Amino acid sequence: MSDCENTHTNSNIITQEFIALEDFRATGTEQLSFSAGDRLLVHEQVCADWWWAEHSGCFGYVPSAFLHRGVEDVEDAWQDEEYFNSYGTLKLHLEMLSDRPRTETYRQVIVRNSAALKGKVVMDLGCGTGIISIFCGRLAQPAAVYAVEASSVAEHTEKLVKLNGCDGVVSVYNSRAEDLTLPSKVDVLVSEWMGNCLLFEFMVESVLRVRDRWLKDGGMMWPSSATLCLVPCQAHADYSQKLEFWENIYGLDFSCLQPVAQEEFFSKPKFSHHLNPDDCLSTPCDVISLDMLTLNVSDLEKLRGEFRFTIESSGTLHGFTAWFSTFFHSLDEGGSSLELNTGPHAELTHWKHTLFMLDGPMGVEEGDCVGGAITLQRNPIWRRHMSITIEWSIKRRNETTFSEMKSKRFPMWR
Numbered sequence: 001m002s003d004c005e006n007t008h009t010n011s012n013i014i015t016q017e018f019i020a021l022e023d024f025r026a027t028g029t030e031q032l033s034f035s036a037g038d039r040l041l042v043h044e045q046v047c048a049d050w051w052w053a054e055h056s057g058c059f060g061y062v063p064s065a066f067l068h069r070g071v072e073d074v075e076d077a078w079q080d081e082e083y084f085n086s087y088g089t090l091k092l093h094l095e096m097l098s099d100r101p102r103t104e105t106y107r108q109v110i111v112r113n114s115a116a117l118k119g120k121v122v123m124d125l126g127c128g129t130g131i132i133s134i135f136c137g138r139l140a141q142p143a144a145v146y147a148v149e150a151s152s153v154a155e156h157t158e159k160l161v162k163l164n165g166c167d168g169v170v171s172v173y174n175s176r177a178e179d180l181t182l183p184s185k186v187d188v189l190v191s192e193w194m195g196n197c198l199l200f201e202f203m204v205e206s207v208l209r210v211r212d213r214w215l216k217d218g219g220m221m222w223p224s225s226a227t228l229c230l231v232p233c234q235a236h237a238d239y240s241q242k243l244e245f246w247e248n249i250y251g252l253d254f255s256c257l258q259p260v261a262q263e264e265f266f267s268k269p270k271f272s273h274h275l276n277p278d279d280c281l282s283t284p285c286d287v288i289s290l291d292m293l294t295l296n297v298s299d300l301e302k303l304r305g306e307f308r309f310t311i312e313s314s315g316t317l318h319g320f321t322a323w324f325s326t327f328f329h330s331l332d333e334g335g336s337s338l339e340l341n342t343g344p345h346a347e348l349t350h351w352k353h354t355l356f357m358l359d360g361p362m363g364v365e366e367g368d369c370v371g372g373a374i375t376l377q378r379n380p381i382w383r384r385h386m387s388i389t390i391e392w393s394i395k396r397r398n399e400t401t402f403s404e405m406k407s408k409r410f411p412m413w414r
């Protein structure tokens, strides 16, 4: 319990709604447990750290650090102005178009399905420069393609569609897709929505909402499914350059800065990591799988996947690396799927890999077992952000029990 008085002075009698940023488990009968996203009524800010609150008819003390004013008080939970401005210049589009595995996979999807696309209505959600829509117009004969783009890049998209002879079939809509009224429902909803760690930016919510409103029954989602993959890994270079570095600076001892460096460099994921396959300590595994036809927006609040790795080569467990794969089912019954694999055993993409550094390297031997879970908890306030919590424990090859479960939470980025 907090060190503040257990008395309810009248100093801070207010009743205000707050939103829980993350789970809190009470450690005493006078405390109140809650889950991320819960809305709590705070009746008294008894002191800085502990408030008297109510949730679902229960009362108790709650830690103020876990709470945030109600989302309506947050200027722009989706930060749409900043978000769409970032796509209004060519910088990010150049990066995406320069990503050969990404762009070629979408082109292959259109080529492989060109016959089946004949006469179909396609929507390209978040078309950017319109390349997927132009692939449709040039490599297949759809009845219509609705190219939807909210940012100002859409003014260029119009010209690109015309310049490449697709203005007869591709219509460009400069709008947020959720706000749009289309001429018809669509047979295929194609989008390149994946962000760091698969979900960052949460553009996927737009895709699901548009699916529910505009995809015909029996329609196709491209990607059709997505999986988040994880592997325990070494990261000697990162650990040496960011942490060991401080032990000896020109013969001087700067090691008192190591806790500062740990917090500054390893408290958030490293999103531009390039994992060398040799640094994988085990066979990677799919920890979260999303079916884009059945996934619901509410499922996005919290996604959890368990894992159990057997260490295949002795080394140092510095952390875990994550990436994703997306799958594109064929429009032809029984046709083969195409895969965009952004992992370390495939050609590097602009997403690279996401490294989660633990708070201390651990030696592991072949045959050891690393078990645990990864949880993607969407930020209830900042709707394009999430935190990734990794829980892990180790069972040494000659032991029968797992060590106590440890846990680390990485905000991406709030």
Ligand SMILES: NC(=[NH2+])NCCC[C@H]1O[C@@H](n2cnc3c(N)ncnc32)[C@H](O)[C@@H]1O
Residues within 6 Å of the ligand: 084, 087, 096, 125, 126, 127, 128, 148, 149, 150, 151, 153, 175, 176, 177, 178, 192, 193, 194, 195, 201, 203, 206
């Ligand atoms: N793979 C990603 N992480 N980002 C690449 C695709 C993002 C593109 O979709 C656009 N975009 C994102 N959300 C929307 C939306 N709801 N409506 C229209 N365009 C959108 C955005 O402006 C950008 O041009």
